[in-house]
Amino acid sequence: MAKQIEVTDVDAYYSGHKAIEGISMTIDARAVTAFIGPSGCGKSTFLRTLNRMHEVIPGATVTGKIRMEEQDLYGADVDPVSVRRTIGMVFQRPNPFPTMSIYDNVAAGLRLNHRYSKSELDGIVEESLKGANLWNEVKDRLPKPGSGLSGGQQQRLCIARAIAVRPQVLLMDEPCSALDPISTLAIEDLIAKLKQEFTIVIVTHNMQQAARVSDKTAFFNLAAQGQPGKLIEMDDTTKIFTSPSQKATEDYITGRFG
Template identity: 60%
Template structure:
């Protein structure tokens, strides 16, 4: 693993964006996530790694209450976004998801134009006044997603007509259009070719100057390339969490070392 390019590591150590304490998730009788406590930093990329079924995507979905959509899911513990409990009854999950955006494994543009894909969130959340303001949000969001120059002359063409990598960047533009504080990405490159993957990874590095980014990835090389912090999950437990170089070169837990060296997973 020593040949891996490691991302820039500058992180404000005191700037916890999300604080989770003793988070448990049950799906019916199955205990999927066991007592997870973690602090996720602002303006940094945090990678969740671990074998399939280890709980990393389950925990990611806790951060914007996507597990609310699963009838048999039960979440306990505390998750604070800048000190506010996101599971407080007074918190509207729809408003929360505007602040904690999500990009999924498979690009899923709406069956609408490129423009309307990006404009959707600002419209439904009432974030803009008038067409000129909406035009500006769409342009800036597409620029943040490194897609503007490729689509600016065909904004009214269907988003589904773009290539896979472009569709995923469109979904990123759609997520950032509501000016979220946190951007969650669930294996955003797993359906993409190597060139599109490299483009999205470069984009993730740029996005962290404005957002707290959390990425679930099966690729340890990707985690090393894009993240400043890495959390290793195994069998529903958060085994180890720390600076990415330390996790990959000097893990404290033998389970982490076994996963990184390929003995488990």
């Protein structure tokens, strides 16, 4: 299921203003890649270019190449909706559909794309909730609203919703920033389990989290406010945190700026 992504010389713009510039990297399959860097350096913008969420903003454009295996994700014949189905996303704040039950939250994407029997849906919902390590907590309250869960449970519900449609890549934009330490630990444990099946990319401002959960880390920075964000370096997480190649990376990790 999991697939590698190759990024070549990507720039992203908002209404003509360049937000990120010249990003090139390889995102490995069945691994966790963390994006770190100060606020405003383009981490989340770049994350959104990977599944074409960036272009839902009016005036937003992308140049360069993003390929998943042999497919050009920005090819003229490629449907953006199919890209977003293949490359799922979990956002900073838990966003379960407020009027839907726990069951219907997980099944929502499935019902959009195919016709499933009730038994098929039941099986996928259970499998997805188990995959998000939530099944035992909610199996007796599936008809209850998803919005009635705790913050950490809601975020795991959103992860269950994302993996239910069987994506090949899972993008996470600061998925633990609104959570308490115990819920954060649950999400981190879940990420470690999910990488066996998915390619995972996570944006985080938590240095310790990046060091704990990721296999590779990419450090982004910008020369000055108003300038486009750039990829400064990317390497194995252990190397980034112990002997980075760039002084700016070392300064950020050690807290000298950012």
